[in-house]
Amino acid sequence: xxxxxxxxxxxxxxxxxxxxxxxxxxxxxxxxxxxxxxxxxxxxxxxxxxxxxxxxxxxxxxxxxxxxxxxxxxxxxxxxxxxxxxxxxxxxxxxxxxxxxxxxxxxxxxxxxxxxxxxxxxxxxxxxxxxxxxxxxxxxxxxxxxxxxxxxxxxxxxxxxxxxxxxxxxxxxxxxxxxxxxxxxxxxxxxxxxx
Amino acid sequence: xxxxxxxxxxxxxxxxxxxxxxxxxxxxxxxxxxxxxxxxxxxxxxxxxxxxxxxxxxxxxxxxxxxxxxxxxxxxxxxxxxxxxxxxxxxxxxxxxxxxxxxxxxxxxxxxxxxxxxxxxxxxxxxxxxxxxxxxxxxxxxxxxxxxxxxxxxxxxxxxxxxxxxxxxxxxxxxxxxxxxxxxxxxxxxxxxxxxxxxxxxxxxxxxxxxxxxxxxxxxxxxxx
Numbered sequence: 001x002x003x004x005x006x007x008x009x010x011x012x013x014x015x016x017x018x019x020x021x022x023x024x025x026x027x028x029x030x031x032x033x034x035x036x037x038x039x040x041x042x043x044x045x046x047x048x049x050x051x052x053x054x055x056x057x058x059x060x061x062x063x064x065x066x067x068x069x070x071x072x073x074x075x076x077x078x079x080x081x082x083x084x085x086x087x088x089x090x091x092x093x094x095x096x097x098x099x100x101x102x103x104x105x106x107x108x109x110x111x112x113x114x115x116x117x118x119x120x121x122x123x124x125x126x127x128x129x130x131x132x133x134x135x136x137x138x139x140x141x142x143x144x145x146x147x148x149x150x151x152x153x154x155x156x157x158x159x160x161x162x163x164x165x166x167x168x169x170x171x172x173x174x175x176x177x178x179x180x181x182x183x184x185x186x187x188x189x190x191x192x193x194x195x
Numbered sequence: 196x197x198x199x200x201x202x203x204x205x206x207x208x209x210x211x212x213x214x215x216x217x218x219x220x221x222x223x224x225x226x227x228x229x230x231x232x233x234x235x236x237x238x239x240x241x242x243x244x245x246x247x248x249x250x251x252x253x254x255x256x257x258x259x260x261x262x263x264x265x266x267x268x269x270x271x272x273x274x275x276x277x278x279x280x281x282x283x284x285x286x287x288x289x290x291x292x293x294x295x296x297x298x299x300x301x302x303x304x305x306x307x308x309x310x311x312x313x314x315x316x317x318x319x320x321x322x323x324x325x326x327x328x329x330x331x332x333x334x335x336x337x338x339x340x341x342x343x344x345x346x347x348x349x350x351x352x353x354x355x356x357x358x359x360x361x362x363x364x365x366x367x368x369x370x371x372x373x374x375x376x377x378x379x380x381x382x383x384x385x386x387x388x389x390x391x392x393x394x395x396x397x398x399x400x401x402x403x404x405x406x407x408x409x410x411x412x413x414x415x416x417x418x419x420x
Contacts, residue, residue, distance in 0.1 A: 018240070025239075026232045034225055043224040047231070054235045058243040116217075123218035142212040143219065148203055159202075166206050174211065 007066040014061050021061070025054050028071050032078050038139050039082040039132065041124055049085065053078045072153040079154055083132040119181065126176040134169035141166045362391040 006027070012020035032053055037046035056077055057064060064070050127135055133155055140146040140154065152162035219225060369384030393401070 021239070022232065022236050025235050029231050029235060030227050033228070033231065037224055038219065046224075047234075050231070051235045051238045055239050055242060058239045120218045120220075123214055127218070139215065141206065142208065143215040145212070163202055163206065170206065170208055170211060177214065
């Protein structure tokens with residue numbers, strides 16, 4: 001067991017301390033939820049899978065190891081659950097009414113805001129075209145800026161496998177974006193921070 | 196720079212990263228939800244102990260089944276071993292292939308006259324001291340004494356003929372022994388009969404010799420001139 005704050009919390013949770021487990025949930029729930037949400041593109045399903053992931057963690061508490069963090073185990077479970085759900089979907093994902101976002105306020109004109117939102121939706125649709133594991137790889141590497149080792153742990157493959165998936169997903173996504181938006185991927189004027 | 200860093204640098208794509216960040220920027224669904232932790236904990240405490248754990252993989256019951264069958268087989272084998280009077284040694288010995296029985300020439304049996312009033316006694320088994328050791332005597336490998344074989348003295352034919360008669364006699368003796376219930380005597384007689392039978396080579400040589408004998412007789416009867 002790694003002697004970190006998370007390791008100590010896990011040891012206490014394994015001895016039956018529910019408050020310690022709740023602290024672990026509070027530490028990692030946002031990341032697990034975001035992972036599910038980006039894969040599924042559906043907030044309600046992401047909430048359900050996030051809760052299911054922590055329930056499984058509680059049921060397998062004795063087998064969990066904080067080496068170096070339980071978040072890899074959690075993300076792997078969340079990833080597998082998301083992939084299972086995606087396979088069950090017989091139709092293309094639909095956007096729920098709750099998920100329709102309000103136009104961001106700013107200096108841009110309404111037309112520019114609509115165009116920007118449309119572009120965002122199209123990019124997300126392109127992401128949904130990728131295979132689930134490729135989607136995970138590309139989101140973790142480019143959006144979350146995670147190292148390849150971490151991606152390999154979440155995907156349950158080796159470093160070479162993770163690199164291969166990232167490489168393949170990158171080219172496929174660029175082709176899809178180019179076909180959908182009719183433009184090559186160019187560096188936007190301003191960059192936001194990783195979530 | 197390590198090799199791992201090189202890998203990652205090869206894959207870096209600032210344009211794609213910025214596009215993805217833009218796609219998820221200002222998404223309210225990604226904002227922290229204050230009540231999520233409590234919802235998760237309610238589910239965990241409500242179902243964490245009551246709901247059965249996720250179903251095991253398909254190979255788990257298969258492994259259990261294979262293990263159960265193997266254990267049952269081992270148990271049966273142990274019971275059989277314990278039930279054998281002399282234990283495993285006997286059991287193992289029964290699986291060893293039997294060594295070939297060495298060929299034993301049947302002992303010559305004297306012809307004794309059957310006593311009157313003793314018809315129930317087993318019939319005497321005639322025996323001949325014939326062995327099939329070594330190559331069967333044939334026309335081709337007969338000893339060459341430099342003299343042509345005289346008509347009527349064909350050795351392979353005579354030998355095969357005598358062997359056939361001896362085998363037939365032994366077979367008859369075996370039948371007789373069977374009739375009076377002397378199984379052991381019948382076995383010995385049949386065994387000696389089969390061992391006395393001329394080999395296929397000898398039979399072929401016999402046929403060849405008979406042909407030559409007939410040819411010689413024909414030549415002798417044909418008037419010359």
